[in-house]
Amino acid sequence: MSLGVVALWVVALVALGLCFRHGGGKARRAGQDAGQALAKVLPVLLMALPMAAFVAELIPAGWAERWLGPDSGLAGIGLASLAGGLMPGGPFVAFPLVLGFLKAGAGPSQMVALISGWAILGLHRTLAWELPILGGRFILLRLTASFALPLLAGLLAELLLPLFPGIPLR
């Protein structure tokens, strides 16, 4: 178990302890909420995790290296931003896919752009959740204000990358 997981458990248990201090009812509701959320998340998760693995098997060898490699520069960052926007599903699909791309030789800056494109443009989330809850006008406002930001994130990563010798470049 990594340090991050341990830290997360500590924070979660502290929060649960704070609920207990507000009375047993809050803690019980928190436990029920967590259980219900797990029941909703787990089926989708168990179906989505293999999808990421299968898609990773299907991506031709060298694709990520050729188009999104560390030397692909601004073009690669732009392509990655767009590809991120089209990437389906929640974090359970996206991050395993990014791991697969990194192992296949994609550049870290391009992957920063990909994750940012997925988080900001994310077609799937926009259509499935934002449109029905907040409406088309909100989406227009948000996308106009933010569509160029994945590119900016990728360029920032290009600048900061020399400070991160722990990230391997293939």
Add this chain to the structure above:
Amino acid sequence: MPAGPGGRSLPPRMLRRNATFLVIAALTLSAATAVWQLRGQAAVVHALLATWDLLVVVLPSILAGLLLSAALRQLVPPGALARWMGAESGLRGLLVATAAGMVMPGGPMAAFPVVLVLAQAGADRGALIAFVLAWSLNGFQRILVWELPILGPDFALLRLLCGLVLPLLAGQAARWLPIRWTPADAPGLQGTRPGPTPPEPGPGGGMPR
């Protein structure tokens, strides 16, 4: 999440949730079939083993993340932050909205209803955009549960540093843009207006105002 303005129309929500599962199931099965046809049985087994390895790593984080998310929902009333995020709040309002978005736990089914709550409580469009972007880009829960365990601390830190100021930029851009949005434009709010709404006249009684 039963809370939130969208909570009244249960059947469409349930349909949508099942639709997500069915769409993902269909995609997974087609991907599995394609792998079987193009790369053979060994590749299918390889993918399933990779899935199992990942599940073992990720499952403890998911359990802790869901517990944390549920406990925070009990402790932090979402409306409590809204008075800091009005149109006159300036850069401070955007910073508060960004921080709120980062600590906002849960998926889109939790975050977008909170946007409505914040909007009704007086947050302006710049703060709302900053909130949504901070949640989707830099939400702590997602970083801790997914990004850190899967991609490692170095990459997760680089990615976070590159995304840290983006919600502020988007919020400021939204304040400059001449695109107005009010909660009344939201389909998720139609038919449900918590707050000081005049009581609806019953059938046959009262005049329409």
